[in-house]
Amino acid sequence: MPQLSAEDKGKIIGMHASGMSNGHIAQVLGISKPTVARWIKRNDEHENCTRQHGSGRKRKTDARFDRAVCRMVLANRFACATDILKAIPHEGVSKYTIYRRIREGTDFDNYWAAKKPFINERNRQRRVAWCELMRPTPPHEWMNVLWSDESPFVLRYCRKKRVWRTHNERYSPQCTCESLHAGKGHSPLTLLACSIP
Numbered sequence: 001m002p003q004l005s006a007e008d009k010g011k012i013i014g015m016h017a018s019g020m021s022n023g024h025i026a027q028v029l030g031i032s033k034p035t036v037a038r039w040i041k042r043n044d045e046h047e048n049c050t051r052q053h054g055s056g057r058k059r060k061t062d063a064r065f066d067r068a069v070c071r072m073v074l075a076n077r078f079a080c081a082t083d084i085l086k087a088i089p090h091e092g093v094s095k096y097t098i099y100r101r102i103r104e105g106t107d108f109d110n111y112w113a114a115k116k117p118f119i120n121e122r123n124r125q126r127r128v129a130w131c132e133l134m135r136p137t138p139p140h141e142w143m144n145v146l147w148s149d150e151s152p153f154v155l156r157y158c159r160k161k162r163v164w165r166t167h168n169e170r171y172s173p174q175c176t177c178e179s180l181h182a183g184k185g186h187s188p189l190t191l192l193a194c195s196i197p
Helices: 006-017 022-029 033-046 063-075 081-087 095-105 121-134 139-144
Strands: 109-112 114-117 145-148 162-165 176-179 192-195
Touching (some): 022 033, 063 095
Antiparallel strands (some): 109 162, 145 192
8 A cells, every 4th residue: 555645644634624524625636535434533532743764565675685675786787687586586475576676785777778889899999090190180171071871781680678777877788789780790980081072
C-alpha cells in the first residue's frame, strides 16, 4: 500500500477540522474512504500523523548485500539484475529490489546504451595527433577541403543494451556499446581529405 505524504495527511486533518465528511475528503484527494477514516482516528489517538517507528514492510536485504550490489554495478555498468542475483543469490529478492538498491546506493539510473564506432588505442592516438597538427590551420582553408566517409555495412545484428550511468555519462567509454562496421575494427569516421583546386 503506498504511503501518504505528510502534505496529504495534513489536508485530511484540515478538511476534517473544517467539517467535511470522510467521503467528500476521499473524493477530493482521490483516496479511499477507509484511508481517510484511519488517519483521522490515528490523529485523534496520538495527536499526530507521523509514521510509527517499525511500521510497514520489513526490508529484505541488509547493508552488506546492498553494498555488494553497488560494487558489481560499479565494476560492470552493463550488469543486469538477473546476473547480479545469480552472482550473489538472496532468498525472496526480485530484480525490482535490485533496481531499487542500485538507485539508492549510487547516482546511476538505467538508460539505453549509446552506440559509438569502435576505435582502438592506436587510432585514438593518431586522431589526437592529427588534430594537434591541424590546429593552426585557418578556418577559411577548411572550405577548400572535401570530406568523405566510408560506407558502413551491417554484417551482424546488434541488439540494444541497457547501462547503469549518471545523466551526463552518455558518451563515456565505459557506458557505450562499441559497434563494428564492415567486419573490421576500423571506425567509419575515417577522414579522407583531398584539396579542391
